Amino acid sequence: MAIDEMLEKLSNACGIAGREEEVRGLMKKVLKPYVDELKEDNLGNVIGIKKGKKKAPRVMLAAHMDEIGLLVKTISKEGFLQFAKIGGIDDRILLAQKVTVYTEKKPLDGIVGSKPPHIQKEEERKKAITCDKLFIDIGAEDEKAARRMGVKIGDPIGFDIKFARAGKNIVMGKAFDDRVGCAVMAETMKRLRKTDCTVYAVGTVQEEVGLRGATTAAFGIYPDVGIALDVTVAGDIPGVKEVEAPIKIRKGPSITVADKGLITHPKVLKLLIDAAEENKIPYQLETGLPGSTDAARISLTREGVPSGVISIPTRYIHSPASLLSLKDVENTVKLTVAAVQKVPEYF
Numbered sequence: 001m002a003i004d005e006m007l008e009k010l011s012n013a014c015g016i017a018g019r020e021e022e023v024r025g026l027m028k029k030v031l032k033p034y035v036d037e038l039k040e041d042n043l044g045n046v047i048g049i050k051k052g053k054k055k056a057p058r059v060m061l062a063a064h065m066d067e068i069g070l071l072v073k074t075i076s077k078e079g080f081l082q083f084a085k086i087g088g089i090d091d092r093i094l095l096a097q098k099v100t101v102y103t104e105k106k107p108l109d110g111i112v113g114s115k116p117p118h119i120q121k122e123e124e125r126k127k128a129i130t131c132d133k134l135f136i137d138i139g140a141e142d143e144k145a146a147r148r149m150g151v152k153i154g155d156p157i158g159f160d161i162k163f164a165r166a167g168k169n170i171v172m173g174k175a176f177d178d179r180v181g182c183a184v185m186a187e188t189m190k191r192l193r194k195t196d197c198t199v200y201a202v203g204t205v206q207e208e209v210g211l212r213g214a215t216t217a218a219f220g221i222y223p224d225v226g227i228a229l230d231v232t233v234a235g236d237i238p239g240v241k242e243v244e245a246p247i248k249i250r251k252g253p254s255i256t257v258a259d260k261g262l263i264t265h266p267k268v269l270k271l272l273i274d275a276a277e278e279n280k281i282p283y284q285l286e287t288g289l290p291g292s293t294d295a296a297r298i299s300l301t302r303e304g305v306p307s308g309v310i311s312i313p314t315r316y317i318h319s320p321a322s323l324l325s326l327k328d329v330e331n332t333v334k335l336t337v338a339a340v341q342k343v344p345e346y347f
């Protein structure tokens with residue numbers, strides 16, 4: 001499968017944190033042909049292992065399978081669904097979204113409804129509507145009807161956005177955070193023919209709610225080096241200053257120098273930069289991001305694991321739809337492959 005097809009399938013799949021089943025199934029399928037061993041751990045992380053030489057360093061790649069979303073919190077007497085948020089979601093982006101409620105019976109269409117502007121008071125119109133005042137309309141007549149349709153408290157709710165292409169290299173879609181990291185990781189395993197290292201490709205669970213899957217996976221593997229493959233904020237849009245978000249799409253993968261949870265180990269940082277420069281892969285350096293990635297937890301495993309992050313610049317992350325360049329995706333794969341092959345020179 002070509003990497004853009006893989007991204008399309010992964011992006012369209014549902015995987016709200018803690019409910020990653022569909023994505024997990026896809027990840028097993030795409031990793032299987034390129035690993036010697038494939039397993040799932042107790043929390044649901046997928047671990048594909050490509051065995052290397054006995055004494056060579058062990059490398060853990062991590063890309064999270066989960067995405068932000070909602071859960072059904074209550075069903076009103078009138079049949080509307082109130083919801084809880086899973087992961088960092090700005091209330092302002094929820095209004096009027098088309099969503100899918102994943103019930104045990106079948107997926108249901110829904111709309112995040114609110115009071116129409118015609119009947120809003122002047123004051124109401126100026127303020128952002130908070131999520132406790134929003135609800136999901138699935139067209140049910142009342143609570144009983146909603147339950148008959150299959151809705152239960154705790155059902156996951158995802159954004160209803162289909163993958164789309166704009167020209168040759170730009171794609172738009174849901175949950176690129178971090179399905180693009182998943183696609184990059186699988187493609188890396190495919191292209192990694194020559195390597196002395198044993199490589200663990202881990203599709204992690206529950207990253208968006210506190211890097212949970214990476215914590216247990218890294219404990220079990222206890223690698224010599226950890227590399228998280230994730231997205232980063234591309235700030236090349238109107239209204240964003242260079243100093244706020246300097247990373248741009250089409251300029252190559254971003255190598256994290258430091259974020260809120262990680263100061264990249266100097267040896268890993270040098271490894272990544274050298275791998276990019278020797279192979280003439282364009283890259284950007286980034287620091288000061290308020291978020292963090294799976295690498296933050298991997299680095300604190302047991303007695304410590306030197307770790308770093310390679311990110312794909314992505315616009316509009318943590319909103320229903322995001323946008324990225326396939327050129328950056330290709331360069332991220334190239335950089336990841338080159339870095340893994342270079343690990344034995346540094347560790």
Ligand SMILES: [Zn+2]
Nearest residue numbers: 177178230231
């Ligand atoms: Zn992410």
